[in-house]
Amino acid sequence: MKRFIYLLWFAHEHVAFRIHEIESIASLLNIPIKWLEPPSDEPWYLVELPSEEAVQQISARSVTMRRALQLWADEPTISKLHETLKEKCLNGILEPFKLKSFKVDVDLFCNSQTKEEKLERIESFSYIPFEGPVNLKNPDVTFQYIEYYGLDPKNIPEFPTRTFFGRVVAESGRSLIHELSLKNRTFIGNTSMDPQLSLLMANLGKVSNGDLVLDPFVGSGSLLVAAAKFGGHVIGTDIDYLMLHGRTRPTRKQTRHIPRRNESIEANMVQYSCVDKYIDVIVADSSIPCWRSDVEFDCILADPPYGIREPTERIGSKEFLPIVKKETIHFPSKVDYGLNEIVKDLMKFSSKQLKLNGRLLFWVPVFKQHYDESQIPRHSSFKLIGNCEQVLTTFTARRLLIFEKIKMPEDTDECSCTIPSTNSFREQFFNWDENRLTRKEKKEAAARNKELWFAKLNNINVK
Amino acid sequence: MKLLTHNLLSSKSLKNVKVGYPLRIVAKDVKISEKEFNMEFVTKMIPKLDWKVLVEAAIQIGHGNGLPEQLVDDYEEDEDLLKKIHHILMEVEVINGELICPETERIFPISSGIPNLLLNEDEVS
Structure with a gap:
């Protein structure tokens, strides 16, 4: 049986729930998942699944996932990604989608880009022999380009540590x-x-x-x-x-x-x-x-x-x-x-x-x-x-x-x-700081301070 | 309260009550509203039901027409029957009325379709 490699691309929130969600959905739908990389905190899972339909079923229910890509290229550097992609285009990977309307989405993980930089990135794929028209609103086929800059926002490397390119096969249930x-x-x-x-x-x-x-x-x-x-x-x-x-x-x-x-x-x-x-x-x-x-x-x-x-x-x-x-x-x-x-x-x-x-x-x-x-x-x-x-x-x-x-x-x-x-959770919740004053105590303290201040002021006036 | 819920509820938590099932229904307002038929749900639900109680409850509130006294074994094949069961389970609803414990006659009121099964502190076993 022919199997396909897919990249499940996640939103970076509720990371701890991610693996349980995907496993639960897959077991519920009775879809076998083969992990090509051990699941980690990085915002993707690289998996092998029996069919495109299976990916779509899993994605449709997932709320931690953004979308699923059929992976065309997965390389550590940008230049290598383009090389691989060029070779795959020569081998005709684009054939079924050549005449369809399309768009290319760009995602940078842990980095940001201006509108111009984004356009530049899209233009860098101009060697792909698309013949169909660009359609940003409702394309027949969407491609996704991802640059990954690690998980530490305080320490962003100059170049991405990993890059992906693929065809979007399913959107997730996040619209719910x-x-x-x-x-x-x-x-x-x-x-x-x-x-x-x-x-x-x-x-x-x-x-x-x-x-x-x-x-x-x-x-x-x-x-x-x-x-x-x-x-x-x-x-x-x-x-x-x-x-x-x-x-x-x-x-x-x-x-x-x-x-x-x-x-x-x-x-x-x-x-x-x-x-x-x-x-x-x-x-x-x-x-x-x-x-x-x-x-x-x-x-x-x-x-x-x-x-x-x-x-x-x-x-x-x-x-x-x-x-x-x-x-x-x-x-x-x-x-x-x-x-x-x-x-x-x-x-x-x-x-x-x-x-x-x-x-x-x-x-x-x-x-x-x-x-x-x-x-x-x-x-x-x-x-x-x-x-x-x-x-x-x-x-x-x-x-x-x-x-x-x-x-x-x-x-x-x-x-x-x-x-x-x-000590019940409630008591601790409100008393974690021993020096914390209650609202009443704060008010009383404020009143005392005010009195002192007035007393002081009166004293000055008397003098 | 739908008849499906009635089929699942008991008053067994009342002091000195052994089974507390089935609760008697006194229906003051009954509402019928159309709900989408979900065959999978109905077939999954039937084994969880006490059939005799369901039929009696339906008769008590005057909607027992067409329900067989005994449930046939091959109900899964009979779509008409499943639709009837769906109607009784999900579409017939007691909006105002009472549920009555069969052993102690304790009355549990139903208002705006929501049964109130709260016990008083001296009724807890």
Whole structure:
């Protein structure tokens, strides 16, 4: 069987997620990938794939990738690249595309170019015997030229360390990121997940057509939108009644004073025309699952609350007080529910109600300096596939954990999660600097200073 | 709430409830909206369903027409049947009403299509 060499060209963000995404998509689509270079942090993967169709299928789902090229030349220097290309043109590599309309794109990685320099670079390929017209807007075939200047922006070499030229065979699914932009979404909350990460999660969770996908901490439903875009039928639960009914405080600063109207997860699904994939959302406490015991979900995606912007709570009360029955509605009280408990409950629940070989994905917040591998949650029924970090602030990060269910649950299953929580993440988040003053303390200090200053001023005047 | 969701929900987390399934439905408003038929989803979903409960629920809210009492084995071949099942699962929706626990008669309200299964703090087992 004839196989082809392709260059998968990536956007340089969320680098840690890249390999997991490509592997997940390939295994989901059942496409064998042969790595021609071990995957690295450099913004490309050089792979051998069975057909152009296979590349297109992988690209269409990927959101870390930009586009895929059928590689025509791959050389360490510019002059060598031109030599190789000239030779290949003589051998007739251009024949099938000779008469088609075309354009040439130029990418410089870790360097920049002016418009003139770009034109100059394009002109340098004038020896290629194109006969078709140039068409910048909608060409039949696009060529891509790439110069790579390393990964260190503080130390850019004079000449590129590697150059590529190839024919673009597929664009990636990144256009979905703009389509699902939070800026234009009908309903968003305080902690709506960024569309790229949501789409990434759906890919890493191997969501495919007809799957039943659950988000037990649904919030404003960002994970569901992404999962539905990739064919999953989605269902979610959340403890926050007001959130699911779209009646929380408005999130957008410009419209803070206007109450939400007709906002709901379903409205988002309608906006993105995937309401056909929307099943339901339910107000329920994830610590006490409300599902029939033998229901199996195909994928469970979650972004549990970290206790910073959304509280970590479950139904319960600290004291065993009797509930006074009144005619009015009773609002159940909530107690604090530590992050470790949330994660353990989530894993125990998933061990029972996720299909075998199904994936469970969730985020955990960590303090970078206190983090080590041993804190990561474990469960005998799950295998850790990936653990990718997204930096949030100087001191904090969150990690996306990808688990695959490897066996059915047993009574002897062990489950542990020891993310340092003696000081909860929230306390540390706000108290990392011991000398930091609270807003109230700052105000008091300012008032004191003002008084001192006035006193001083009066003194001067008296003199 | 769609009948698909109803088929998956139980009240087993209530104190002293053993099975808590199926929940009884009292439907005040029922909405029918057209959804695109996805054969793969329906065929994948059927083994996860409790068929008897689905048929009973459909009859309870007055949309049980044409659903066979017993599910035939070769349902995958029968596109008409699959379309009917799709209609019952995804297109019929209870907007306002109640879900009632079969063992304790605890009422869970459904409003704007969203069931509220929150328990009170003294009901947690």
